[in-house]
Amino acid sequence: MNDLFAAAQRGEIDRREARARLDHMRALKIRLLGDRAQQQTAWDVADRLGWADTFAPDYVALATLQADALVTLDAALARVVEGIVPLADDDALFA
Numbered sequence: 390m391n392d393l394f395a396a397a398q399r400g401e402i403d404r405r406e407a408r409a410r411l412d413h414m415r416a417l418k419i420r421l422l423g424d425r426a427q428q429q430t431a432w433d434v435a436d437r438l439g440w441a442d443t444f445a446p447d448y449v450a451l452a453t454l455q456a457d458a459l460v461t462l463d464a465a466l467a468r469v470v471e472g473i474v475p476l477a478d479d480d481a482l483f484a
Contacts, residue, residue: 390428391443398441427454438469449474 390411397407415425430450431443440446449470452459458477461467467476 390431391447394432394435395442427451430454434470434473437473445470 393402393407393411396402397404402410411428427447427450430453431446434446434449434453435441435443438446445466448461449459452474458475458481459467459470460477460479460482462479470476
């Protein structure tokens with residue numbers, strides 16, 4: 390998924406083609422990381438933020454879909470996704 394999104398962002402393939410390829414991969418009898426909802430949410434987050442890939446947005450998507458907070462030590466990531474997903478510090482993991 391990440392490579393297809395990145396290729397579409399770089400203009401190597403158009404967005405419809407990238408999504409069609411992802412749909413084709415989903416139809417194969419292989420297991421993809423994350424389910425369809427997580428993949429779509431990660432794609433939408435990356436698109437909204439103008440990111441070149443879906444690596445970090447996958448974590449945002451997972452937290453969003455699980456109705457949970459994102460815990461990250463990456464202050465820059467936390468600033469960017471604030472308001473998109475609830476955030477918690479690492480102390481919350483042990484509370």
